[in-house]
Amino acid sequence: MANLKEVKNRINSVVSTQQITKAMKMVAAAKLKRAQDRITMMRPYSQKLSAILQNVSGSGEDMNNPYAKERPIEKVLLILVTSDKGLCGAFNSTVTRRVKSLMESEYKSIAESGNLHFMTIGKKAADYLKRNKLPNNADYIDLFNRLNYEDVSEAAQFVMDEFEKGTYDKVEIIYNEFKNAATQVLNQEQFLPIAKADSEVGADTDHAYSYEPSRDYIEKELIPTSLKTQLFKALLDSNASEHGARMTAMDKATENAGDLLKELRLTYNRTRQAAITTEILEITAGAEALAAE
Incomplete structure (x- = not known):
């Protein structure tokens, strides 16, 4: 059985960890509210x-x-959207698992020919590619430090220019879509080429369109803006999902620390009781030995 000092040190360590996880949960909750809005x-x-x-x-x-x-x-270019930091449960691993699955199934032949490329938004995605010796064509690891439309537009424009030049034939975004604080859904979304609406679910393929202010404006301004907005929306989704996942993970960690503290305190009391009993027995034995003399 561990001695009292060891058990007490473990209790102090768990208490300190619990305070940290509780504080991280509160910070994540505050950030989640802003990101969710x-x-x-x-x-x-x-x-x-x-x-x-x-x-x-x-x-x-x-x-x-x-x-x-x-x-x-x-x-093919895959845009991987993860977080810059860990301690958010399976938030990042769901993205990297999807990449591995795609390389073994849908894009296996493309990957084997060396034509499967990656762009990372978030440090964890970049770390994954580096560990697995996969090419990282563009790295935007600081976007979440200043998540705004202007900076995201630059990343989107880079992808759009490369697609227009023929560097890639298809671009997809893999990110976590925000549902609620406890639920994030992995989403694999086509970015380029622009997907045509399914005629069965409401595409107006039988109607002529009049363009205001002009068709030229639609082509040169509205379409690029829409694509940049699509990427910005994906990053906002991922950002909210990250804070929700971290809040949930830290809440569970705090709860587990509480359960561990109960066990350690019970062990501490038992160890202390055993030590006291041993001391009493030793004193009693010594007293009996002196009386016998």
């Missing part, structure tokens, strides 16, 4: 804008839209 406000705008452009892309109109051009899929 941002994605809640952004999501309806982003979804409506994407739906409009998908309908226009699938309408049969001859638009000069380089971002809707479909080519044989020979070169």
Whole structure:
């Protein structure tokens, strides 16, 4: 049985850890509220804008839209969105597991030919690629420190330019979509080319469109803005999901620390009682020995 000093040291260590996890939970909860408000406000705008452009892309109109051009899929870029820090449960590992699954199934031949490329947003994704010796074509690990539309636009523009040049035939975003504080859903979303709306779920393929202010404006301004908004929305989703996952993980860690403290305190009391009993027996034995003399 461990001595009293060892048990007491363990109790102090667990108490200290519990205080840290409790503080981290409170910080994550505060950040989650702000992140949740941002994605809640952004999501309806982003979804409506994407739906409009998908309908226009699938309408049969001859638009000069380089971002809707479909080519044989020979070169693929995966945008991996993770966090910069850990201690958020399975938040990051779900993304890396999906990458591994894609390399073994859907994009196996492309990966074997060396045409599966990666772009990372978040330090954990970059670390994963480095550990597994996978190519990282672009690294944006600081976006979450200053998550705003302007900085995300630069990352989106880089991808759009590369797609337009033919460097990639398809671009997908892999990120965690925010549902609530305890639930994050892994999402694999096509970024480029712009997906055409499914005619079975509301594409206006039988209607002509009038463009205001002009078709040229739609092609040069609205379509790029929509794509940048799509990536920004994905990052806002991921940011809110990260804080929700961290809050949940820290809450569970605090709870586990409490359970461990109960066991350690029980062990401490038992050890202390055993020590006292041993001391009493030793004193009694000594007294009897003196009386016998």
